[in-house]
Amino acid sequence: GESVGLHLPTLSVQEGDNSIINCAYSNSASDYFIWYKQESGKGPQFIIDIRSNMDKRQGQRVTVLLNKTVKHLSLQIAATQPGDSAVYFCAETPYNFNKFYFGSGTKLNVKP
Amino acid sequence: GAVVSQHPSRVICKSGTSVKIECRSLDFQATTMFWYRQFPKKSLMLMATSNEGSKATYEQGVEKDKFLINHASLTLSTLTVTSAHPEDSSFYICSARDRLAGVGEQYFGPGTRLTVT
Secondary structure, eight states: OOOEEOSOSEEEEETTSOEEEEEEEOOTTEEEEEEEEEOTTSOOEEEEEEETTOSEEEOSSEEEEEETTTTEEEEEESSOOGGGOEEEEEEEEETTOOOOEEOOOEEEEEEO | OOOEEEEOSEEEEOTTOOEEEEEEESSSOEEEEEEEEEOTTSOEEEEEEEETTSOOEEOTTOOTTTEEEEEEETTEEEEEEOSOOGGGOEEEEEEEEETTOSSOOEEEOOOEEEEEO
16 A cells, blocks of 8 residues: 555643644655544544645644645644544545555643 | 444454454445554554445455455445454454545444454
8 A cells, every 4th residue: 555654653742732743645646635533442533634735724723734745744733632642643545535545643642 | 423333343253263344334325435454553454445336445465355345235334354363353443435525534433353262
């Protein structure tokens, strides 16, 4: 499959701080990117997505940034809360959404 | 919101037996379902793409005769692990794509923990 990887395997932040989780992808033809949150023993939950024709998209407390030049994706979480503690994955898919490939994941630990 | 269920949530079986895992889209029709495998503290690995009414497309390195996939209806796909061995122990997750969705979002099931003894 395509190569989608993360720079940091774990990230510890203080409650209330902002978190930034990074992801690198290798397929320049990727058209659609998604960030997922996975809590222990559960399936991934959709957080936010972005198309390749955008470089930034904001949701509630989350922002995804896409830099196609260096094939880099990031997830910013504002005012991180204990409930944000989980493993975060980026995933990418080409334009036809035929397959989704996941990065290796970053575990986010939020310290109270 | 879109809900995907999996059954069973946990299963323990003896080596050499077969196990069937069901994936259902509860409130939408899914023309495409995906099956993933996840090892502890690892990422999701796509095993196969299942399209309703046609044969599944397997990723390279995934044995189609060992991991039988059936997508008989727009709301149900099954994964059967045949002649299971301890190395098949893993967390299996399905996802479904809503055919009416405007973007390629997929909805994940809660996963099935398979332990082969």
